[in-house]
Amino acid sequence: MIQVIRTLLPLVLVFGAFALGQAAEKGKGFGDGHDGNRASVTHLIDLFDDKGDQIKSAIQPRPISMRNTCGKCHDYDTMAAGWHFHSGSTNVLSGRVGEPWVLTDNRIRTQIPISNRGWKGTYKPGDVDMNAWKFLKKFSSHFPGGNYGEMAPSEDEEDEEEVDTSELFRWEISGKYEINCLACHHADRKQNQSDAAFQAAKENYRWAATVASGLASVKGTASELEDFYDPEFDGHKIITSYDKSRFDSNDKVFLDIVRKPTSNSCYFCHSTQSLETPGEDEWVHNEDIHLTSGMSCADCHRNGVDHMISRGDIEPSKNPHGSADYLKAYDPKKVTSYSCQGCHMGDLNADDPAAKMGGHLGAPIPEHKGMPPVHFEKLSCTACHSGRLPTGNTARVRTARIHKLGLHGKLASMQPQLPHVVTPVFARMANGKIGPHNMIWPSFWGTQTNGVVKPLAPNLVREIAPDELGIEIEEPERVNDWIELSEKQIGNVLKLIGDYQWELEEGEPKPLPVYVAGGQLYRLSNGVVVSENHDAGEPYKWPIAHDVRPAAQSLGSNGRCADCHDKDSPFIFGQVEVDTPIKPAEKQSVAMTEFGELDRGYYQMFAFTFLFRPWLKVVVIISCILLGMVLLLYALKGLDTVIKAAGKKVGSKQ
Numbered sequence: 285m286i287q288v289i290r291t292l293l294p295l296v297l298v299f300g301a302f303a304l305g306q307a308a309e310k311g312k313g314f315g316d317g318h319d320g321n322r323a324s325v326t327h328l329i330d331l332f333d334d335k336g337d338q339i340k341s342a343i344q345p346r347p348i349s350m351r352n353t354c355g356k357c358h359d360y361d362t363m364a365a366g367w368h369f370h371s372g373s374t375n376v377l378s379g380r381v382g383e384p385w386v387l388t389d390n391r392i393r394t395q396i397p398i399s400n401r402g403w404k405g406t407y408k409p410g411d412v413d414m415n416a417w418k419f420l421k422k423f424s425s426h427f428p429g430g431n432y433g434e435m436a437p438s439e440d441e442e443d444e445e446e447v448d449t450s451e452l453f454r455w456e457i458s459g460k461y462e463i464n465c466l467a468c469h470h471a472d473r474k475q476n477q478s479d480a481a482f483q484a485a486k487e488n489y490r491w492a493a494t495v496a497s498g499l500a501s502v503k504g505t506a507s508e509l510e511d512f513y514d515p516e517f518d519g520h521k522i523i524t525s526y527d528k529s530r531f532d533s534n535d536k537v538f539l540d541i542v543r544k545p546t547s548n549s550c551y552f553c554h555s556t557q558s559l560e561t562p563g564e565d566e567w568v569h570n571e572d573i574h575l576t577s578g579m580s581c582a583d584c585h586r587n588g589v590d591h592m593i594s595r596g597d598i599e600p601s602k603n604p605h606g607s608a609d610y611l612k613a614y615d616p617k618k619v620t621s622y623s624c625q626g627c628h629m630g631d632l633n634a635d636d637p638a639a640k641m642g643g644h645l646g647a648p649i650p651e652h653k654g655m656p657p658v659h660f661e662k663l664s665c666t667a668c669h670s671g672r673l674p675t676g677n678t679a680r681v682r683t684a685r686i687h688k689l690g691l692h693g694k695l696a697s698m699q700p701q702l703p704h705v706v707t708p709v710f711a712r713m714a715n716g717k718i719g720p721h722n723m724i725w726p727s728f729w730g731t732q733t734n735g736v737v738k739p740l741a742p743n744l745v746r747e748i749a750p751d752e753l754g755i756e757i758e759e760p761e762r763v764n765d766w767i768e769l770s771e772k773q774i775g776n777v778l779k780l781i782g783d784y785q786w787e788l789e790e791g792e793p794k795p796l797p798v799y800v801a802g803g804q805l806y807r808l809s810n811g812v813v814v815s816e817n818h819d820a821g822e823p824y825k826w827p828i829a830h831d832v833r834p835a836a837q838s839l840g841s842n843g844r845c846a847d848c849h850d851k852d853s854p855f856i857f858g859q860v861e862v863d864t865p866i867k868p869a870e871k872q873s874v875a876m877t878e879f880g881e882l883d884r885g886y887y888q889m890f891a892f893t894f895l896f897r898p899w900l901k902v903v904v905i906i907s908c909i910l911l912g913m914v915l916l917l918y919a920l921k922g923l924d925t926v927i928k929a930a931g932k933k934v935g936s937k938q
Contacts (some may be wrong), residue, residue, distance in 0.1 A: 314356075314357045314358075316357075316589040324541065324542055327538065327539040327540075327541040328532070328537070329353070329356075329536060330353075331348050331499075331537055332349055332352035332353045333347065333349050333352065334346065334347075334349040334351075334352065334459065336349075340531075341526055341528045341531040345524050345526055346524060347459075347493070347495075347502070347524050348493060348499070350429070350462045350463055350464065351462050358589070360463070363465075363589065363590070363591045364431065364463060365591075366590055366591025366592055367379065367591065367593050368428045368430075368591065368593070369428060369429070369463055369591070371385075371400060371401075371432065372400060372419070372431035372435060373400060377592075378401040378403060379401070379595070380595055380714070381404075381714065381826050381827065382595075383685060383686070384397040384398055384399045384406050384824065384826070385399065385423050385686075386398065386686050386703050387414070387742065388700060389742040390700075390767060391754075391760075391767070392729065392745045392746060392753050393769050393801070393865040394727055394728045394729065394739075394742055394745070395703035395726060395727050396726055396727075396728050396739050397724065397726060398412070398414070403824075405822060405824035405825075406824065407738075412740070412742065413741035413743065413744070414741070415448075415451075416432040416433075417451045417454065420432060420433060420461060424481070424484035424485070425485065425695070426481070426553050426684060428467060428468075429461050429462050429463040429492075429493065430461075432461075433460055433489060434461065436455075453512065454506075454511070457487070457506045457511075458487040458488065458489045458490060458506045459488075459489050459490025459491070459506075460490065461484070461489035461490075462493065464480060464492065464493040464496065465493075466497045467552075468545040468550075469541050469545060470541060470549075471540040471542045472497070472539070474497070474498025475496060475497060475498060475549075476496055477552045478690060478692045478693070479492075479495045480492040480493060481688075481691055481695055482495075482695055483496075485695060485698075487505070487506040487507040488504070488506050489506075491522065491524065494524065499537065500525055500526040501524075502524050502525070503522070503523045503525070504521050504523055509521060544583075545580075545582050546580065546582075547580045547581045550581045551684070552684060552690050554684060555690065556682070556683050556830075557681060557687075558679065559682060571831065572830050573831075573832050574832060583622075583645060584596060584645075585622075586619065586622060594619040596622060596829060617634055620633065621636065624666070624669075625665065626642075626644065627644040627645060627647045628642055628647045628649060628650055629642045629650070630642030630643070650835065659840075662717060662718060663718050663719070664718065666719050666720055666827065666828060667718055667719050667839070668838045668840055668841075669832050669833055669835075669838045670829055670831065670832050671707060671720040672707055672708050673839075674708055674710070674839075674858055675854050676858055677859045677861065678706040678708065678858065678860050678861050679706070679707060680706055680707070680861075681722065682699075683722070687699055687700055687701075688700065701765035703863075704764075704765070704863040705722050705723065705724055706724070706860060706861045707721070707828065708720035708721065708722075708828060709723045709823075709825060709860055709876070710855060710858075710880050711723075711825050711879035711880060712881050713827060719828070720827070721825040721826060721828060721879075722825070722826055723825045723826075724824055724863070725801070725802055725803065725821075725863040725864060726801075726820070726821065726822075726823070727800060727801040727802075727864065728800055728801075729799050730797075730798050730799070730800060731795030731796060731797055731798065732795060732796040732798050732805075732807070733793060733795045733796070734793070737800065737805065737818065737820035745781075748777075748780050748781055749776070749777045749780045749781070752776045752777050763869045764868045764869070766865040767865065768865060768867070768868055769865040769866050770866075771813050771866070774799050774806050774813050774866075775811075775812075778797040778798070778806070778807065779797075781797035782797045782808070800820050802821065802862050802864030802866060803818075803821040804816065804817065804821050805818035805820055825879075839855060845894065849887075849894050850891055850894060851888065851891040851892060853891065856876060856877060856880070856882060856887050857876060857884075857887075858875075858876040859873035859874070859875065860873055860874045860875070860876055860878075862874055
């Protein structure tokens with residue numbers, strides 16, 4: 285019997301492994317289910333490389349492959365379709381407008397919002413000749429992996445003939461940049477995403493997640509290796525050295541994996557820095573009230589296996605790629621209690637009876653005493669409770685993704701000053717309500733064909749007009765981080781772009797060269813530079829949700845109506861900075877009412893009434909006293925008349 289068991293056991297194990305693999309392939313990852321136990325699963329596991337071989341401490345190892353390691357139990361492809369990882373796909377769910385990638389090039393005075401999600405005001409990477417390889421080169425410091433990081437060059441080029449053969453060689457050397465699962469789910473304090481950024485900067489994409497995990501160190505730089513480098517023949521020039529103490533006797537490694545990511549994991553990509561008190565004064569800033577109350581980011585921003593992370597909106601915004609598909613992945617009723625309204629006040633449309641009541645996660649139920657209901661119809665919750673308190677003029681902030689914050693050591697100097705992100709801008713949202721936004725003004729050289737404006741690739745502009753733009757000048761003079769651009773320079777560069785030999789289809793009109801900056805479109809008319817307002821120059825805005833201020837610091841709290849309705853209220857009458865390389869030393873601004881689509885004259889008249897409201901209370905009180913005295917007088921006179929009449933009646937009877 286024992287011999288039979290010994291014979292059958294390997295077959296059972298093989299079959300089990302095969303079944304597990306099949307389950308993962310069909311979207312039924314062994315580790316993706318939930319049996320009801322809330323305890324985290326202990327991850328004492330085998331590590332696998334990109335060839336599918338187990339990593340053993342005694343053998344010259346390769347870096348960890350997340351697809352082959354995490355994918356043993358989890359459906360990697362399903363997770364790869366989530367919000368964080370499908371940025372390279374052109375046919376994806378757009379979701380609510382969010383923070384873009386921004387392509388900046390100070391030398392040619394360019395900052396372009398980049399996204400494949402179809403958000404108005406953004407351009408696809410392909411529009412500026414940016415393929416997967418170039419995208420990673422530019423944005424890999426805060427890239428979560430997957431998608432662009434795993435594309436074969438032919439998948440990212442419409443025409444296979446356009447594939448750069450040199451990039452094919454580089455991909456082979458650098459390896460794929462797989463989803464870095466550990467960046468979010470590894471609770472070990474050795475997890476360091478700055479190390480991942482450092483490896484990415486060296487084009488060591490295959491090694492980034494391994495080094496960031498703290499499990500190994502890596503020596504060698506892929507970008508310095510020749511195109512025809514082959515480790516099988518040339519020897520290993522990028523050496524992976526694991527910490528052998530992390531391996532047990534069976535070459536298994538314990539990973540402190542948590543189902544719910546810590547807030548610290550989110551901070552690396554989702555931090556915002558005020559430029560009013562940067563650097564050494566960071567300690568004076570308050571944290572989001574939810575975090576100071578003991579909550580974490582993942583308490584509200586939840587997701588299932590599909591990693592379609594909830595973003596706090598009960599009703600999803602209009603989706604150009606098909607609302608039906610969006611709702612399949614994102615059912616508002618499932619996450620209604622994690623929105624501002626659902627958490628604090630409840631939502632009658634929720635499926636969960638408790639969610640209808642409010643007070644979710646211990647949230648206080650706000651009374652909003654004295655607040656007219658019209659405020660909740662016209663304003664988002666964040667308008668009063670989130671972001672920087674408004675002042676007369678907008679301020680500037682830097683964000684982790686856009687400005688590469690959080691990098692240490694040799695990479696610390698990579699933090700760019702451009703683009704300038706201005707905040708808070710109280711603008712109309714997709715749902716018609718007014719809310720606070722971060723905003724950037726696009727600047728770029730481009731062409732206009734049949735009224736459609738498209739940006740030119742920065743490399744092409746550098747090629748066309750290097751001298752006119754002063755690209756070779758080592759230390760150009762800067763004003764507010766911009767290299768100033770004159771109208772004469774604009775005219776000269778536009779002429780050079782116009783003289784460029786474009787490859788046009790038969791019958792295709794020659795494009796009109798243009799420059800976009802500060803909300804204006806510049807073009808040549810009879811050899812003279814003219815400017816006009818144009819949709820291409822409209823600033824790109826995305827809503828602010830954090831940091832959330834406590835109730836006592838919200839606009840209008842404690843009956844402070846003047847926070848918004850005073851004649852000088854920055855909420856309505858503030859000025860929004862216009863960011864442009866053209867005359868950057870001059871303070872240029874646009875009225876806040878333009879973004880909120882508000883009638884400035886009406887609100888000025890309405891605010892004027894608040895000057896008399898304190899007196900109105902006095903007048904009302906005095907009027908009531910006088911009216912009371914008059915009524916009392918008449919009452920006394922009436923009483924006197926009644927008494928006299930009664931006296932006369934008694935006297936006549938006598």
